[in-house]
Amino acid sequence: MKKGFKKLFAMLLAMALIIGAFPGGGAAKVKAAGTVVAVYDSSTGKVTISWSKDNARANYYKVYVQVNSGSWADKSASTIYSGSNTSYSYNAAYDSAGTYRIRIDEFASSASASVLTTQYSNEYVIGSASVTATPTNFKVVANTNGGYTISCDLSTDGYATLIEASKDGKTFVDFDKLYDRDIYDYAVSRYKDKLNSTVGDTNYFRACYVTSDGTKGPYTDVVSCKYENFEEMRAKLIEEAEKIKNTPATITYEGGYDVTKPLAAGMKKIFDHPAYHVAIECINYNNSYAFKYTLTTKMDGGYLISVDANGRYDDQDDDWKDANGNSVAFAKERVQAKKGEVYTLITPQAYTRSTTGHNTTEMNIDLVNNDIYFDAAFLTSTFDFSVAPSLGTLEVTKADTKSITLVPGIETSAVSTKISYKKKSDKTWKTTTASSNGTTIKGLKASTEYQYKWTKTCRASYKDDSGKEVTYTLTSKESAVKTVKTGLSTKPTVKSVKISKAVHKRTWVPAQWRDTKLIHKGYWNDRTTFTLTIKLKKKVKGAKGYIVQVGNNDPVYVKGNKTTIKFQTSIKGNQVGNKTKIKVSTYSNADKTGTGAYSKAKSSKIKK
Structure with a gap:
């Protein structure tokens, strides 16, 4: 019996521990008042609520409000807040006076219907808030409805704007409250009802911010406005409009x-x-x-x-x-x-x-x-x-011993590029117009520095006040002067050429398709890689680097001016054991333009 009782007790204890660890499986755990902190600021009319997670599984919260021990209510037909934050503030400026309390329901997620824990806040009292601000930009003007248009800036603290009116500027009555709009048109009926006004009367208005329990803030200055006759005012406005309609500025x-x-x-x-x-x-x-x-x-x-x-x-x-x-x-x-x-x-x-x-x-x-x-x-x-054309770019794409090719950046067809150029030692500039594909300046001297600059122009048009078409030219600012050197006239003299460490490599290039169209079939790609050593009899004066041509392959640019040129390169095919021709030229500009004359070609065997 003792054994059975102990077993039953152990089972009950285990169940209790499970329910405590997973409260979602049973009734919600309720915390005492004070766990949630709610603070009401009477100067702003805002309630700030903060709380901490009570259940480790809680990731979603719903917040409710209660007044004077009544039912748990909301501010928008559900809850005043729902989400994953553990703090919230809401505008209580329109709430009636009374004792308030906050309730927090904790959930595992937004999709969960089971409350894990319920927490309650301290009580806080909303009484007569202190309003210190005065409505700004308060205006009253007569409108063509036979009434007034009243406007002012809304309260940034959420208070309503109370409009008061008077027939004598001394005794004021409540006229209207503005809650969510800063301008309103009032018809004539309101003036008859509130002020018993007639056409021609001058009425007086003032405004203040007011809390939900009627506590008023400071008033604006009193504004007066005449109660106009609608038909007379309309006729007057139309008359004024007709007078100015045909008056030019x-x-x-x-x-x-x-x-x-x-x-x-x-x-x-x-x-x-x-x-x-x-x-x-x-x-x-x-x-x-x-x-x-x-x-x-x-x-x-x-x-x-x-x-x-x-x-x-x-x-x-x-x-x-x-x-x-x-x-x-x-x-x-x-x-x-x-x-x-x-x-x-x-x-x-x-x-x-x-x-x-x-x-x-x-x-x-x-x-x-x-x-x-x-x-x-x-x-x-x-x-x-x-808007004048932007200066854009003008690039040197080629320079040899007798010419320079200049290509402008992409422009619309309406924009043209004017090029000025001269020998650096000359004083007089020559001009030409660049084409979109590039302009080659010919008849230049080898091994010589030339300067160039440019401007962009376009034609524009408009109609003047008389309707006449006026056409004019717009010109960009002038570019900075740039310098380029033509190719050197001195040819490099090749003393010896040696090709070593040649290796043949063969790789498969698979077929390429675009949708259902074959771009190319698969093929074997053969290349031969080797080390090339060239010795010159002497350096070429003025060279920024050398251009090496191996057979019919693309040229190789080698920076620097030394008597020994050594680099690794590759050429098409299996060329091990074959001979190839090599020739050398120079370039005279840092951008590898200014190609000089080539040396005599020398043959060399491609060795392993």
Whole structure:
């Protein structure tokens, strides 16, 4: 009996240990309050939660919130957080006052439905938060709905924006709250309901940030606005638009602006119009160029702006800045502006998308006042600019005793390369135009240094204000002067030639296919490798190295100027025991150009 009891006890103990080690197999393990830390910051309205893994198998967590010992709730129809992090913060600015608590459920993975461990936080109290910030950029303007358009910056701490209104500027009533938008159009009905206003009245407005329990922050300055008659205002706007519709902008230039000259920093084109003042300026930007657009409004109302670079519009949502450096989404939505406000945009895209030749960057302005759209065509500011060809490259691909061949880098057919060259000791430059395949300058003297330089040019055109086609030439900057030496006239004198340590190797090259097409059949590749030793009677003055030709094989370039030339090479076929001819030349430039005359050929037997 004792033996059976001990056996039963051991089994029960083992089961208990298994459940403790693998709590997923039974009920979730519950930890006492205080394991999870939740901190509420009344100045920001945010709750910061942190916890540590309680179960070694836990890799996924779900977070719930409870208020005043009520049910475990959420913030978005499920949980306030789910994921693998062990910390989280959420905005509690809109939460009502009360005592709160956090619950953490631990899971083995996101796919697991079985809770490993449940942990609870300390209690924290949300009461009256202290709001210190004041709404910025608070504006009220009359709109063509017969009401007002009210705008301001939203709270960065998540508070609502309370709008208050008054008929006399002294007694204010709650008008509206803005939660997730920074601009709103109000119709006439709200003014009749809230203020009992009539056409012609001047109403007063102020704003503050407010918590969910009604705690208010500091107010903005009071802003006044006249309650306009919709039909009268509409008629007035149309009348103003018709007046300026056919008025051309006055255009002036600064900084040496000239459309036929290559783009340079400081060039500025200024447009002055009854509706706006625009300056488009080229500036230095990250070691390149960019355009700075400066808009000064000359009317009250809504503005929509788009920027076009070479026929492609860029959505400059947040690149425009107001006078305070705040982002303005002109391209995305109407910006309600007052007369005399200044906005700027710096966009490098307009230049980086440009091409060699004539280019255009354009700024289109729509004046918008709700359902009143003015014709955009008369509000277009265009900045024409020219991009000269890049200097590119001009490489010496061949130089011998009587000529030099120069090949330009890849260019479009519209770009040409002008080459200037002369003997280094001369003063007068001669010129020629390079072809895309290379240009050979002939009739040169052997063993002589020549200099060359180049520029790139292209033709460009545009239509002036009268519609006339204007064609002009753009020229790159001039390259630095480069020097090349023609081949040496002195031939090397070969004293002896010795071929040794010759080895024949044969390898199989398999057939090559491309899809179903045979490129070549398989074949045996025979090559003979050997050591070649050449002795010259004397060094050739001015040589940078030697060119050795073995039979009809490719030449071998050997750097240096010595009387003994020794290297290992290979030639086609099984040549062991055969004779081959060897001749030697020189090169006079470090890039192995400047080929001189070849020596007399000498025969040598290819020995093992």
